[in-house]
Amino acid sequence: MEVTIRPMAVEDIPQVHEIDVRSFPLPWSERSYLFEVRENQSSRCWVAEVEEDGRRLVAGMLVLWLLVDEAHIGTIAVHPDYRQHRIGQRLLAAGLLDAHSSGAQKSFLEVRRSNAAAQALYRRFGYEIAGVRPRYYRDNGEDAFLMNLDNLDPARLRQLLVPVRE
Ligand SMILES: CC(C)(COP(=O)(O)OP(=O)(O)OC[C@H]1O[C@@H](n2cnc3c(N)ncnc32)[C@H](O)[C@@H]1OP(=O)(O)O)[C@@H](O)C(=O)NCCC(=O)NCCS
Incomplete structure (x- = not known):
């Protein structure tokens, strides 16, 4: 499976929303994504595109906000049919490398207490739990863990960006 990480375009938004x-x-x-892609100057939006049987599909997405020297992960997701092929890892590595080249030194994010898969992905990058935001999610009142990555290391990020070999 060939995977390409590239900036999100307006045309990608229906697939991203799905x-x-x-x-x-x-x-x-979809309007929120339109705002992030077109208007939000702090926002860096990425997609992972896969090519299968000659068709190009959006398989994952990442929205990252660059705030002075911090990269805040706004959202990241991979289509359920394409999970556990290192697409989430590659998206995050690409987004953080780009943020680092624009001056980011550290990163943070919020993740549901119950979201073991995402926490495992973040720990692979060196993120650590730095605090709890009680009842952060309004659908079920679940807590968020605040996770920090204090030193963005481009050499490590390049390792995590390695091509997927299936
Ligand atoms: C979290 C998510 C983006 C991971 O994407 P992915 O492409 O499936 O993850 P990757 O294949 O890149 O995984 C990289 C590493 O993350 C960890 N990981 C990913 N999925 C995991 C799972 N289901 N269980 C345990 N660890 C997991 C592993 O360490 C994995 O490395 P390994 O395969 O060598 O063990 C994906 O599960 C998803 O879209 N979840 C729903 C949305 C979501 O929860 N987003 C995060 C919001 S904070």
Whole structure:
């Protein structure tokens, strides 16, 4: 499977939204993605595109906000049919490498207490739990863990970006 990580385009938004709906109990609207892609100057939006049988499909997405020297992960998801092929890892590595080249030194994010898969992905990058935001998610009142990555290391990020070999 060939995977390409590239900036999100307006035309990708319907597929991105579909992934969001399949991935989260509180998906963003298509309008939110339009704002992030077109208007939000702090936002860096990425997709992972896969080519299968000559068709190109969006298999994953990442929205990252660059705030001075910090990269805040806004959202990341991979289509359920394409999970556990290192696509999430490659998206995050690409987004953080780009943020680092624009001045980011560290990163943080919120993740559901119950979301073991995402926490495992983040730990692979060196993120550590730095605090709890009680009842952060309004659908079920679940806590968020705040996870921090204090030193973005481009050499490590390049290792995590290695091509998928299936
Ligand atoms: C979290 C998510 C983006 C991971 O994407 P993915 O492409 O399936 O993950 P990868 O294949 O890149 O996994 C990289 C590493 O993350 C960890 N990981 C990923 N999925 C995992 C799972 N289901 N269980 C345990 N660890 C997992 C592993 O360490 C994995 O490395 P390994 O395969 O060598 O063990 C994906 O599961 C998803 O879209 N979930 C729903 C949306 C979501 O929860 N987003 C995060 C919000 S904070």
